Amino acid sequence: xxxxxxxxxxxxxxxxxxxxxxxxxxxxxxxxxxxxxxxxxxxxxxxxxxxxxxxxxxxxxxxxxxxxxxxxxxxxxxxxxxxxxxxxxxxxxxxxxxxxxxxxxxxxxxxxxxxxxxxxxxxxxxxxxxxxxxxxxxxxxxxxxxxxxxxxxxxxxxxxxxxxxxxxxxxxxxxxxxxxxxxxxxxxxxxxxxxxxxxxxxxxxxxxxxxxxxxxxxxxxxxxxxxxxxxxxxxxxxxxxxxxxxxxxxxxxxxxxxxxxxxxxxxxxxxxxxxxxxxxxxxxxxxxxxxxxxxxxxxxxxxxxxxxxxxxxxxxxxxxx
Amino acid sequence: xxxxxxxxxxxxxxxxxxxxxxxxxxxxxxxxxxxxxxxxxxxxxxxxxxxxxxxxxxxxxxxxxxxxxxxxxxxxxxxxxxxxxxxxxxxxxxxxxxxxxxxxxxxxxxxxxxxxxxxxxxxxxxxxxxxxxxxxxxxxxxxxxxxxxxxxxxxxxxxxxxxxxxxxxxxxxxxxxxxxxxxxxxxxxxxxxxxxxxxxxxxxxxxxxxxxxxxxxxxxxxxxxxxxxxxxxxxxxxxxxxxxxxxxxxxxxxxxxxxxxxxxxxxxxxxxxxxxxxxxxxxxxxxxxxxxxxxxxxxxxxxxxxxxxxxxxxxxxxxxxxxxxxxxxxxxxxxxxxxxxxxxxxxxxxxxxxxxxxxxxxxxxxxxxxxxxxxxxxxxxxxxxxxxxxxxxxxxxxxxxxxxxxxxxxxxxxxxxxxxxxxxxxxxxxxxxxxxxxxxxxxxxxxxxxxxxxxxxxxxxxxxxxxxxxxxxxxxxxxxxxxxxxxxxxxxxxxxxxxxxxxxxxxxxxxxxxxxxxxxxxxxxxxxxxxxxxxxxxxxxxxxxxxxxxxxxxxxxxxxxxxxxxxxxxxxxxxxxxxxxxxxxxxxxxxxxxxxxxxxxxxxxxxxxxxxxxxxxxxxxxxxxxxxxxxxxxxxxxxxxxxxxxxxxxxxxxxxxxxxxxxxxxxx
Numbered sequence: 010x011x012x013x014x015x016x017x018x019x020x021x022x023x024x025x026x027x028x029x030x031x032x033x034x035x036x037x038x039x040x041x042x043x044x045x046x047x048x049x050x051x052x053x054x055x056x057x058x059x060x061x062x063x064x065x066x067x068x069x070x071x072x073x074x075x076x077x078x079x080x081x082x083x084x085x086x087x088x089x090x091x092x093x094x095x096x097x098x099x100x101x102x103x104x105x106x107x108x109x110x111x112x113x114x115x116x117x118x119x120x121x122x123x124x125x126x127x128x129x130x131x132x133x134x135x136x137x138x139x140x141x142x143x144x145x146x147x148x149x150x151x152x153x154x155x156x157x158x159x160x161x162x163x164x165x166x167x168x169x170x171x172x173x174x175x176x177x178x179x180x181x182x183x184x185x186x187x188x189x190x191x192x193x194x195x196x197x198x199x200x201x202x203x204x205x206x207x208x209x210x211x212x213x214x215x216x217x218x219x220x221x222x223x224x225x226x227x228x229x230x231x232x233x234x235x236x237x238x239x240x241x242x243x244x245x246x247x248x249x250x251x252x253x254x255x256x257x258x259x260x261x262x263x264x265x266x267x268x269x270x271x272x273x274x275x276x277x278x279x280x281x282x283x284x285x286x287x288x289x290x291x292x293x294x295x296x297x298x299x300x301x302x303x304x305x306x307x308x309x310x311x312x313x314x315x316x317x318x319x320x321x322x323x324x325x326x327x328x329x330x
Numbered sequence: 331x332x333x334x335x336x337x338x339x340x341x342x343x344x345x346x347x348x349x350x351x352x353x354x355x356x357x358x359x360x361x362x363x364x365x366x367x368x369x370x371x372x373x374x375x376x377x378x379x380x381x382x383x384x385x386x387x388x389x390x391x392x393x394x395x396x397x398x399x400x401x402x403x404x405x406x407x408x409x410x411x412x413x414x415x416x417x418x419x420x421x422x423x424x425x426x427x428x429x430x431x432x433x434x435x436x437x438x439x440x441x442x443x444x445x446x447x448x449x450x451x452x453x454x455x456x457x458x459x460x461x462x463x464x465x466x467x468x469x470x471x472x473x474x475x476x477x478x479x480x481x482x483x484x485x486x487x488x489x490x491x492x493x494x495x496x497x498x499x500x501x502x503x504x505x506x507x508x509x510x511x512x513x514x515x516x517x518x519x520x521x522x523x524x525x526x527x528x529x530x531x532x533x534x535x536x537x538x539x540x541x542x543x544x545x546x547x548x549x550x551x552x553x554x555x556x557x558x559x560x561x562x563x564x565x566x567x568x569x570x571x572x573x574x575x576x577x578x579x580x581x582x583x584x585x586x587x588x589x590x591x592x593x594x595x596x597x598x599x600x601x602x603x604x605x606x607x608x609x610x611x612x613x614x615x616x617x618x619x620x621x622x623x624x625x626x627x628x629x630x631x632x633x634x635x636x637x638x639x640x641x642x643x644x645x646x647x648x649x650x651x652x653x654x655x656x657x658x659x660x661x662x663x664x665x666x667x668x669x670x671x672x673x674x675x676x677x678x679x680x681x682x683x684x685x686x687x688x689x690x691x692x693x694x695x696x697x698x699x700x701x702x703x704x705x706x707x708x709x710x711x712x713x714x715x716x717x718x719x720x721x722x723x724x725x726x727x728x729x730x731x732x733x734x735x736x737x738x739x740x741x742x743x744x745x746x747x748x749x750x751x752x753x754x755x756x757x758x759x760x761x762x763x764x765x766x767x768x769x770x771x772x773x774x775x776x777x778x779x780x781x782x783x784x785x786x787x788x789x790x791x792x793x794x795x796x797x798x799x800x801x802x803x804x805x806x807x808x809x810x811x812x813x814x815x816x817x818x819x820x821x822x823x824x825x826x827x828x829x830x831x832x833x834x835x836x837x838x839x840x841x842x843x844x845x846x847x848x849x850x851x852x853x854x855x856x857x858x859x860x861x862x863x864x865x866x867x868x869x870x871x872x873x874x875x876x877x878x879x880x881x882x883x884x885x886x887x888x889x890x891x892x893x894x895x896x897x898x899x900x901x902x903x904x905x906x907x908x909x910x911x912x913x914x915x916x917x918x919x920x921x922x923x924x925x926x927x928x929x930x931x932x933x934x935x936x937x938x939x940x941x942x943x944x945x946x947x948x949x950x951x952x953x954x955x956x957x958x959x960x961x962x963x964x965x966x967x968x969x970x971x972x973x974x975x976x977x978x979x980x981x982x983x984x985x986x987x988x989x990x991x992x993x994x995x996x997x998x
Contacts, residue, residue, distance in 0.1 A: 066884065073897035075790055077710045079721075081892075089876035093869070109853075110865045110872070111731070114743050118731040119869075125730055125776055132784030132911065135707070136899040140911020143784060147777035148919040155769035158743075162762060166750050171743075171862040219900050230898055234884050306923045317766060324750070324758045 021267060022107040026096035029252075032280075033244030034058035036251065036287050043291035058244065062237050070233030073134045080133045083126040084231070084238035090126075091242040094119035095249040099174050099256055101275040102264040103181075108174040113161045116173070117154060120205070120249075123242065124150055131227030138219050142226025145302060149211060149223065152309035153204045159316035160197040163190045163323045164257060173253075177260045190327060193319030195258050200312035202250035204305070207243070209294045211305050214243075221299065248283065255282040332391045334408050337380035338416065338463060344373035345455040352448020359438040363431035366448040370455060371427015377459060378420025384413025388833040392465055399468070402526060407465035410834040411598070415462045415590045418678045421816060422582045422685045423455055426575045428809035429689050432802065433575060436696060447487060447573070453480035454579065458587050467516040467526040474512065474591075478505040481584060484576045485568045494571040501568035504554055504561070512551035512591070518544040519599060531599045541600055545607050548595045549614075555588035556644045559618040563952040565641060566625070570633035570701075574692020575809075577633060581640045582685035586677050589647055596655070597670070597838050603659040605757060612652030612760070616767040618645030623774045624924055627781065628948040630703045630913045632691045635782055636684065639727065642771060643680040647673050649764055650742050656757060657745070658839070665748050667835035667843055668856050672741035674831055679734040679820060683726040686813035690720040693802040693810065694786065698795050703913040705793040706786040712799040717787045719810035724779040726817040729772045732870040734820035737854070739772055740864060744856045774920070781916045790907040822866045825854045914946060921948070929954060 038055040045052025072081060097111045097119075111119060124146065131143030165171040167190065168179035204211040207224040216222055219229070228239050256263060262278025264271035300308060348369035355362045384391075390409040398404035408416075430451075434444065457477030464470035482505070486498035520526050523534035536544065550561075557565035569577050596607075622642030629635035650673030658666035693716045694709065695701055710717035726733035746768070749761035791797035801807075820827055829847045836842040846856050854864045896904045921928065929949040934942050974985065 070892045071895050071898075072892050074894055075708070075897055077708075077717075077788055078714075079710065079788060085877040085881055086873075088880060089873055093872055093876060109859070109863045110868045112862050112864060114740050114862075115731055115736075115864050115869070118729065118736050118740075121728070121773070121776055122725070122730040125725065125728060125780060128780045129784055129788060132780075133788040134897045134899075134905075135789035135907065135910045136897055136905045137909050137911055138900060140784070140789075140916060143780060144911060144916045144919055147780055147916075148923065151770070151773040151777050151920065152923075154773035155766055158769040159762070159766045162747060162765060165747055166762075169750070170860055171747060172860070175860055229900060233892075238880070238884075302919065303922060313766075317763070320762050320766075321759055324762065325755060 018104070018106050018267065021102065021272075022096065022105040025100050025102070025105060026092065026107070028100060028276075029095040029245055029248055030092060030241070032248050032283070033241060034062060036248050036283055037244045039284060040247075040287045040291045040294075043288050044295060047291060047295045062241055065237030065240065066234050068233040070235050073230055075135050076230070077133055079126070080130055080230075081235070083130045083133075084235040084242075086126045087123045088238040088242040088245075090119045090123040091245050091249070094123070095245050095252070097173065098249060098252050099177050099263060100252055100279055101272055102267060103174045103177050104265065104267065105174070108172060112171040113165060113173050113176070114158070114171055117158055117161075120246070121150070121154065127227055127239075130231075134230045136230065138222070138226045138229050141220075142223055142229075145223045146227060148302075149204050149305060149309070152306060152313065153201045156197055156309060156313040156316050157201040157205070159313065159320055160194040160201065163194045163316070163320040166320070166323055167191075167327065173257070177256055177263060178265065180257065181260050181263070181265065188323070188327060190319040190323035191258060193315050193322060195254070197312045197316035197319060198254055200308065200315070202254060203293075204309055204312075206247045206250055208290065210297045210300045211308065213299050251283050251286050252279065255279070255286055332389075332408075334380050334384040334387065334413065335391045335393060335406070337376050337383060338406075338408055338459070341373045341376035341380060341416075341420070342456055342459050342463075344369050344376060345452050345459065347452075348373060349449050349452025349456065352445055352452060355444040355448050359434075359444050362444045362448045363434040363438075366452065367427055367430035367434060369427075370430060370451060371424050373455060374420045374423025374425075374427055376420070377416045377423060380408070381413045381416030381418070381420055384408050385410055385417065385830050385833060388837065390837070402466070402468055404469040405465040405527060406463045406469070407528070408463060410837045411590070411593065412462045414674060414678075414831060414834050415586060416459070418586055418681045419455075419458055419462070419583050422579060422681050422813070425685055425689065425809040425812050426579055428805050428812065429575045429578075429692065432805040433573060433692070433696065441490075442487060446483060450480040450483040451576065451579075454484060454576075454584075458583060461587050462590055465528045467520060467528070467531070470591075471509070471513055471516070474509060477584065477587065478502075478509060481572075481576075481580060484580075485572045487573060487576070488571065491571075497564075497567040497571050500564045504564040508551045508554035510551070511547045511554070515544045515547035515551060515595065518547065519595075528594075528599060532601065536600065536602070538604070541602060542604070542607070544600060545596065548592065549607075549611065552588045552592040552595075553614065553648075556585050556592070556648070557618075557641045558614050558644060558648060559621045559641065560952045560956045562618065562622070562641045563950050563957055566629075566634050566637040566950075569637040569640065570631065574633070574688050574695060577637075578685040578688035578692070581637060581688060582681040585640060585644055586681055589644070589651075589673075589677050592651065593670075593838075596651075603655050603666075605656050605659040605754070608652050608655030608657075608659055609757070609760060610652075611648055611655055612764050615645045615648030615650075615652050616764045618642070619649060619771040620645070620767055620774075621927065623771050623778055624920070624927055625950060627774060627778045627917050627920055628928060631701050632694065632703055632706075632782065632786065633688070633701055635703075635778070636687050636691060639775065639778065640680070640684055642775065643676065643684065643727070646739070646742065646768065646771065647676050647680070649673075649768060650676060650738075650745070652764075653742070653745050653761065656752070656761065657748075660752055660754075660757075662748075662751060663839060663841035664843065664845075664857075665745055665751065667839050667841050668741065668748075668846075669745040670835055670839070671828060671831055671843060671846075672738055672745055674834060675741060675820075675824075675827070676735075676738035679726065679738050679817070682813050682816045682820065683723045683735060686719060686723040686810055686817065687727065689806070689810050689813065690716055690723060693806045694799075696806065697799045697802050700793065700796055703782065703785045706791070706796050707789045707907060707910065708787070708791040709796065709799055710787040712791075712796075713801050715807045716802060716810060719807075719814040720787060721783060722814040722817055724783045726821065728776040728779045730776070732821050732866045732873070734817045737821055737824040737864075737866065739768065741856060742768060744862050747862075748857065777920065781913060785911075785913045785916065789910045792907050792910070822870055823851060824864075824866055825849075825851045828854070927951065
């Protein structure tokens with residue numbers, strides 16, 4: 010908090026937030042590209058998501074007669090809440106002031122705020138598909154959110170802190186120690202990330218069949234800049250979960266001081282790590298099939314169980330030692 | 331007499347006056363809305379002032395009243411704990427004072443007795459204030475009974491409906507079983523302390539076995555009032571049938587008085603902590619939280635949904651209290667006071683948002699005469715202010731930042747995450763499981779209130795009277811606005827609130843939370859800045875700055891036009907109101923996943939002409955597992971006792987004599 014009035018870290022924090030927004034479409038484009046190559050297609054260029062966003066922002070928005078003010082304000086709330094949540098996660102450097110504003114529990118809370126409005130707009134226009142999407146989204150999140158919190162609790166208890174920057178620094182300073190709790194938490198968090206970002210096997214981001222949609226079903230009525238913001242928020246969320254996983258479990262390379270060299274290394278490191286994770290996601294999406302809805306609860310219970318095992322193994326094996 | 335106590339006395343006098351003037355409402359109906367309800371609001375204001383003065387000064391004022399029995403005068407005491415609960419009662423009573431006149435006006439032409447409403451509301455508030463103020467077991471129990479009895483009459487207010495009468499009777503029964511348990515608990519304390527005064531109980535040294543008996547009795551009694559699972563089943567029956575502002579008082583405030591009683595007796599009077607107690611409170615709290623929210627999700631009656639969600643929130647409060655007891659039993663004073671403050675914070679939060687939501691449900695009821703979610707829809711466009719305030723309530727109760735519910739859940743999580751400091755491995759692993767339950771509860775609460783808000787306020791109206799809803803009068807809107815503003819204030823300035831509440835923990839446990847507010851009003855750092863920090867003011871500033879910036883950039887340069895059209899719905903015919911998702915359908919996935927926890931009867935009846943009807947009943951398992959067996963046992967015992975009733979006076983005299991002899995033999 011001592012550097013609170015210092016302007017330079019705030020400037021860097023703003024840059025980092027902008028980087029999150031810029032990386033979002035890139036990661037999605039990369040995943041799509043890798044997926045296409047795995048399916049023997051050439052695929053769209055990696056920068057296609059940027060073009061899509063630009064196209065959406067340049068189009069006129071349509072709003073149903075039955076829509077309420079919630080419908081028009083929700084895209085801004087969802088986008089800003091997701092973006093702010095992302096901005097609190099150390100991306101390139103650990104020592105930024107935004108990290109202190111919201112710890113990991115507040116991060117989960119901000120994502121829940123975004124989801125709350127997302128589900129509300131699903132129900133706003135009064136279509137059956139929207140309500141269905143909202144109902145399913147709340148089921149998935151009700152099971153995924155506790156799993157995520159429990160997974161991060163075992164990290165927080167190890168580092169004795171819920172501040173993400175402290176967790177990352179603790180992990181960096183303690184060196185390469187193989188902790189069973191981290192392995193369990195990583196497993197749990199990976200499953201949660203798949204569910205929360207709406208990827209296969211929980212949801213299919215490329216589906217065109219309304220009855221199988223979760224995330225897309227809530228956005229069916231959006232168009233133009235509203236749709237663009239919602240899509241962008243989803244892309245940022247993907248980067249957010251990716252960064253969370255790679256920077257907590259594999260933090261090496263992240264800048265611990267604010268020198269240009271360290272920051273450059275940090276940037277290169279995070280881009281590399283995200284590209285690897287994105288490729289892994291594409292492979293997983295290619296080899297897995299989408300589950301039907303009521304299998305999802307078993308999938309998420311597994312992630313909760315893994316996270317709980319992580320927490321208990323931390324408490325039983327690691328605290329006393 | 332000191333300012334705080336004077337203001338408290340003034341509050342009680344105003345509440346009693348409100349009750350007294352209402353006697354005339356039978357003749358002149360206007361008295362209720364012109365005089366009685368404003369007096370109630372003033373009583374609330376005065377109680378709020380008394381509470382704030384006590385919290386700021388941080389002292390303890392006690393005095394003896396010239397009332398009571400000759401050898402047992404009533405004593406009152408205003409300490410920071412009582413002051414905190416005075417504040418809480420005061421704010422909600424203010425809102426009720428604003429809401430009440432509109433309600434009273436609406437029923438002036440009805441058949442309900444206005445006098446009864448006014449008299450018992452005044453007595454109800456008096457009872458609650460006196461419970462908090464009491465400094466001896468005698469006055470405490472008298473006030474407790476005053477509170478229970480007057481609220482019984484309010485639950486039975488619309489007694490033409492048979493279901494309401496049944497709910498009221500059940501409430502009365504449970505309140506008295508609970509009252510009995512509390513009385514017995516006080517009996518144990520008084521026996522060791524040698525008097526009914528709280529001061530003697532405070533210094534008494536109880537052996538573990540007797541203090542445990544007292545703990546069980548007190549937990550049973552206050553837990554029953556607080557609606558903890560498995561004793562909760564009366565609560566969702568009784569709270570919704572009262573007029574909405576009374577529901578707000580009952581759910582928002584009276585349950586907190588039970589929390590107050592529990593804290594007063596366990597933390598203050600008994601004053602010793604054992605981890606076994608802490609773990610049992612933690613377990614019951616966790617079960618209440620999760621069962622409460624799951625049952626809330628299954629409800630289609632808006633007020634019943636809110637009542638079940640009260641069970642959930644009281645569970646969260648008791649999770650905090652259980653954590654505090656575990657930490658205190660192992661000598662971790664700072665962590666204990668952190669968990670206690672988390673529980674207190676959630677108490678005042680729940681009072682604000684549950685009061686707000688019940689008043690919102692009352693506004694809907696006032697405007698549409700509808701309490702069934704399946705008939706609602708599209709109310710946001712018909713009642714924009716109520717819609718906005720209700721949204722704030724939903725966001726707060728779902729524990730979303732930057733609103734107040736999030737702060738108290740965050741504090742509870744923070745204290746649970748300090749479990750690594752405990753020495754016992756069992757406790758260390760139990761507490762994180764409770765934290766996991768709390769996380770699941772929070773996520774399900776969000777689902778529950780997406781359902782409530784989405785079905786009631788969004789979409790299209792599902793019935794004709796809801797389509798014609800009109801905004802409610804100013805008083806109703808103002809009362810909701812007041813509580814909504816409190817939700818926002820308590821959410822955005824947590825460090826300032828804790829700086830004020832800290833004195834409760836300091837006075838009760840001798841240890842406060844100096845670290846929490848050490849970084850100024852901007853930062854909340856419960857243990858230390860390195861461990862955890864949260865800045866709600868910065869969060870809300872950044873959220874609004876970001877939203878404004880994004881909106882401004884998008885509207886510059888690019889297309890800014892918005893065209894209104896029919897809903898697209900994937901190109902099918904424009905949707906009608908009947909094609910929307912229903913409340914039952916919304917909860918179906920969760921009903922299926924958590925099916926074992928409910929008693930579900932579901933069938934499809936085929937009727938003549940090939941018409942199919944879907945029938946679904948979700949019952950509370952507590953009825954079948956606890957209430958029905960107990961009721962059956964009591965009934966069969968009664969059937970045995972009835973054999974004594976021969977109708978012959980000589981046999982009765984014989985029984986009386988033998989009983990007397992046995993009693994004399996026991997005494998001697």
